Amino acid sequence: MKRGMIDFWVGIFAAAGAAALLFLAVQVSSQSTLPASQSYELVANFENIGGLKIRAPVKSAGVVVGRVSSIELDPQRYVARVRLAVESRYQFSTDSSAEILTSGLLGEQYIGLTPGADDKMLKAGDTFKITSSAIVLEQLISRFLFSKAEGGDKNTTPEAGKELK
């Protein structure tokens, strides 16, 4: 094989390898961890985080605005301290609330931010005042069963019967 042909094919080979990497970068994956310069950190304390994981999305109105960067237990108050890396271009007012939601019935858990009406915005390192914990399915079911048992048969069974019809 002549020198020129070798150069040509090696060039094609390198270009194909670069194209494969580009395909993996653009079409297959996404950059979910933001560089520190483009994000700021907020803290939210939850009584129970359920199955929330590091790198879970933080959404506001369904739009991803950041990621969970760390989860730890506060040893004084025994609550979960969750740090969120939020994109710098999104600002939230100081009375915003954070809650742990589930996408679908069995989907992954994420943090939903509901904006408040205050003029002042949360700065880096600030804590959300209002949070609501993850819904744990077992607790929900046991609470429902207890309320059912306390309520007696009078109120519940006729309605249940109606629904069945």
Place this chain on the structure above:
Amino acid sequence: MADFLVRFFSRLGAPFARSLVKLGFACRFFVALLRHSPTSFLRFNLTMREIWFAGVLSVLIIVVSGLFVGMVLALQGYETLVRFGASSSLGVLVALSLVRELGPVVGALLFASRAGSAITAEIGLMKATEQLAAMELMAVNPVARVVAPRFWGGVISMPLLAAMFSAMGILGGYLVGVPLLGLDEGSFWSQMQSAVDFRLDVMNGVIKSAFFGVAVSLIAVFEGYDAPPTAEGVSGATTRTVVTSALVILALDFVLTAFMFRGV
């Protein structure tokens, strides 16, 4: 009794000492290789020929195997996922398993058997026909002229081949998932994109394949250089290249995976 013990321990000690000597020789060979590496970059057309030999000629087997591996992954994964009603996560399954594991590992195994064995046979035969000795007589260092370009050609080719393997596998998974099994195209790609992280998954796969490239190329050139200069010796060295490379790739993969993906 004592005589038996002496013989038993000599039997045990001899192969151990031999493999230790070989390992030491391999390390010194690697150092010499690194010392003579600048030549293969100053005279890059030497390395260029080896990239053509090891990389370009391996493209076909890598691309075709990648396509089939991706297609099988999609078929098998669909069977399992559809039971849990999670068939839209098929893209995630195919992409993560290819980018993290199968691309680098199967790519390196194919590379070892396609290019590694050829490199060993070539260098071994050069030694058997005393071409290496002739070079030394002409004051040309065979490590700089023959070994180093082959090593660097393999090291450069391996990550590119692994990326091609992963990309073709994902395309194969797409071909089976979307047109054949009738999954939704949008959710196939978008779930894949949200689950696969570029730095954590794709780049770690590339780093893995670079490690495998160094390991396979070093084993291939070393076994060729160390081969007994006979027909039997060269054939034995070629076999050892493939076997040792496969074992080293799988063991190295475990170590790298333990460092990269632990606690994520």
